[in-house]
Amino acid sequence: MKQERNFVVGCIAAAAAIAALGLVGCSTTAGVETTGKTTWDEQGARSLEKKVIFNNSGLAGDIQIVDVKSAMAGDILRVQATLRSKDKDTLPFQYRFEWYDAGGFEINSGSGSWKPLMLNGRETKTIQAVAPDPRAKEFKLKIREPD
Numbered sequence: 001m002k003q004e005r006n007f008v009v010g011c012i013a014a015a016a017a018i019a020a021l022g023l024v025g026c027s028t029t030a031g032v033e034t035t036g037k038t039t040w041d042e043q044g045a046r047s048l049e050k051k052v053i054f055n056n057s058g059l060a061g062d063i064q065i066v067d068v069k070s071a072m073a074g075d076i077l078r079v080q081a082t083l084r085s086k087d088k089d090t091l092p093f094q095y096r097f098e099w100y101d102a103g104g105f106e107i108n109s110g111s112g113s114w115k116p117l118m119l120n121g122r123e124t125k126t127i128q129a130v131a132p133d134p135r136a137k138e139f140k141l142k143i144r145e146p147d
Contacts, residue, residue, distance in 0.1 A: 031056030031093075032143040034065050034081060046072070056145070062087045063143060066124065070139075077131040081141050085119035092118050092146050097129040100138035107133045116146065 033053040040046055048070045054060035066082040077099075085091045094114040099107045119125060131139070 031059035031145060032063060032065070034068055034141040035138065036068055036070055036079065036141075037138045038070060038077065059093070059143065059145065062091050063093070063119070065141075068141070073130065075134040077136045077139065078128065079131075079139050079141070080126055080128045082124060082126045083117075083119065083143075084124040085122055088121040090118060090120050092116065093143055094146050095127060095141060095143045098140045098142065099131050099133065099136040100140070101135040102137040104138065107131075107136055114144070 031054070033055065035051045035053070037049045038046060039049055048068070050068050052065050062085065064084045064086050066084050067080075068082075069080045071078050079097060094116055096112040096114050098112055101107055117125065117127065127141075129139075
């Protein structure tokens with residue numbers, strides 16, 4: 001009987017720990033990620049490979065990434081993203097850019113803070129960022145629900 005009770009208590013404790021980890025993970029995980037990678041073709045023309053990943057079905061239904069552009073300002077990468085609210089209500093969220101070198105290593109890891117942004121119903125806004133370092137050749141735009 002004591003062994004059975006310990007097993008039940010252990011299962012409850014394990015479930016509580018998993019639930020707590022899940023809650024912690026939700027506050028730091030980006031619901032939407034857009035990645036961009038600068039590449040050059042054989043003629044030396046620059047292009048931007050783009051990919052959008054939805055990690056949160058709620059945000060996927062609320063935010064549309066309309067466009068992502070990049071340009072070089074000297075030897076510094078600049079990025080611009082256009083976001084649109086797909087909802088009729090006001091949509092608060094947070095975003096940040098992360099920067100990576102040509103090998104995929106993060107530059108200034110963890111230094112980018114989450115910035116608040118509000119989209120009114122069906123509104124479109126453009127956000128921009130400039131890489132902190134000339135080594136930046138790739139980026140991620142991360143979007144999440146506010147804490």
